[in-house]
């Protein structure tokens with residue numbers, strides 16, 4: 001973890017920030033490996049502190065030598081610690097810190113409070129080997145799961161039953177948890193990009209969209225496939241092929257150094273030129289790591305540039321309200337010249 005802390009320290013130095021209070025759980029885990037419901041990390045130029053209560057104190061001490069572990073309780077709180085430390089400037093993760101905590105801090109410390117948002121998120125964009133391995137394992141489990149589901153899917157099953165089967169398979173086969181609530185929608189419900197599974201039964205002639213992910217060694221995977229049940233209309237086939245062409249174009253163009261909005265443009269142009277720009281109402285993709293949605297962002301407004309060893313999704317879709325929708329999503333590692341697609345499941349049209 002030390003190289004991660006070093007990266008954060010040099011960012012802090014470049015921003016002339018003497019101390020950063022890390023409040024976001026994923027960021028704390030990223031720096032320390034500790035999963036705690038009550039933890040504060042303070043990074044200064046020369047020292048790193050991990051503050052936690054009795055319940056996590058021993059586990060925290062067993063971690064690494066990189067942190068001085070400080071016991072907090074009702075008598076000695078994180079506010080007391082920060083009063084003693086009293087840096088000239090204290091950066092806060094303002095998207096995470098509550099207004100209550102901020103007010104309390106403002107009333108008790110002399111430090112000027114500044115925004116430290118995205119410092120660690122920025123560090124997290126480029127993954128190290130251990131992170132890429134974890135994501136690759138999570139993605140491989142998704143592939144296995146999709147193979148299983150293709151054999152399981154049949155008309156008459158409900159969306160909830162299919163979602164449950166996905167979740168059970170993932171957990172039985174090594175997932176620590178789910179990366180997000182499984183999306184399983186069928187028929188006219190496939191036009192809902194983030195629809196929740198219902199008791200609706202799957203019927204012949206329908207599309208079914210499965211968007212799922214799991215967590216392995218703390219890291220997420222994310223993939224989407226849309227498959228046809230029994231038969232397909234010409235219109236369904238056409239829409240599917242437009243989305244597929246756009247998705248493949250995104251995969252072939254993405255590489256380190258390219259602007260995220262450029263990838264989005266390549267994908268979006270194909271869909272817009274086919275006449276469905278309005279029906280593709282979300283971004284082309286997002287970063288994946290400890291969180292299933294993290295930096296960078298791939299949409300028309302993004303200022304992010306793709307970096308080597310970052311991990312992104314490429315997931316265009318077309319959604320025709322009250323008719324049907326199609327989304328295809330892969331998860332890829334960015335390299336200097338292309339991508340390594342970590343989703344190996346077939347994405348050509350499958351009719352079961």
Ligand SMILES: [Mn+2]
Nearest residue numbers: 222313315329
């Ligand atoms: Mn996604």
